[in-house]
Amino acid sequence: MKKVIQALFLAAMSSPLFAQIQAPKELIQFYTQEWKGERFPDGRPKVPDEIVKRLANVSIEEAWGIMRGDGYNNQFEGNFQIIHPEKPLVGRVLTAQYMPARPDMEKPIKEKGKAEGRRGNTNSWPIDALQINDVYVADGYGKIIDGTLIGDNLGNSIYAKSKTGVVFDAGVRDLEGLSAIDGFVGFTRGYDPSAIKDMTMTCINCPIRIGRASVLPGDLVLGKPEGVIFIPAHLAEKVVNQSEFIALQDEFGHKMLRENKFTPGEIDMKWNDAIKNAFREHIKTRSGKVYLTSEQIEKFLSKE
Secondary structure (H helix, E strand, O other), X not given: OHHXXXXXXXXXXXXXXXXXXXXXXXXXXXXXXXXXXXXXOOOXXXXXXXXXXXXXXXXXXXXXXXXXXXXXXXXXXXXXXXXXXXXXXXXEEEEEEEEEOOHHHHHXXXXXXXXXOOOOOHHHHHHHOOOOOEEEXXXXXXXXXXXXXXXXXHHHHXXXXXXXXXXXXXXXXXXXXXXXXXXXXXXXXXXXXXXOOOEEEEEEOOOEEEOOEEEOOXXXXXXXXXXXXXXXXXXXXXXXXXXXXXXXXXXXXXXXXXXXXXXXXXXXXXXXHHHHHHHHHHHHHOOOOOOOOHHXXXXXXXXX
16 A cells, blocks of 8 residues: 555655645545545536435534544534524535745745736635535634634635535634525534734645544535534445434334333344334335335334
């Protein structure tokens, strides 16, 4: 594996692709090679819109438990200030890496950006790459004072392009204006009236860290009042399907307990055939859409 990585970087350094603000497509594909589905032109995994939509109904605990079972122990981060906490944040991750500014690094980055036709300060460049259902996720190393990555102008642009919001390990300004953007959900470290200063955006769609979470471009992000969780693209459908089954189980179990149909011990233990049959009838008669197919439900029931 070490030789593969070395070969990849040697090839990139000898190619014009290396001198890009955007991570080369080949590098994104290398880090996300377990994803076998469709990709964006930039190389990011393109998890289907239906899975993204369904993720909004998944709880942080359900997603965390399923991923932890597969060995993904470093995907959650909390302790954010939240804009519109009453709304879930879901979408495909577009990452940006920020670092403390230094002239010998900032000058070639800005020159390269100009050559690529990029306009404005570096903190606006990732916005130009956003697609519908993308979430701008930025490692701003926790900086709040002089670390405000956006105000309400850029916030309006982000929402116009993505219809989602942001996750920033950094600050924002113009809280009143950002809060006025209907549908914009923001997870940030804090608010400050200062403008961004002495920090530079160094890479779009590189692997980044948000607190204790490792984040790759194309991950799905789920943000709720507890915090944010980043789901690898190749696990997204599994997390959504299994979480929906757990939610259906809980809904059924609570109903049975309220109606005294089964005891708590029966509901909490391995289900017998009578409970499974009652569950099947519940699925047929409940109101609301069930996305899982009957085959998927039976597969889950067989494990009970």
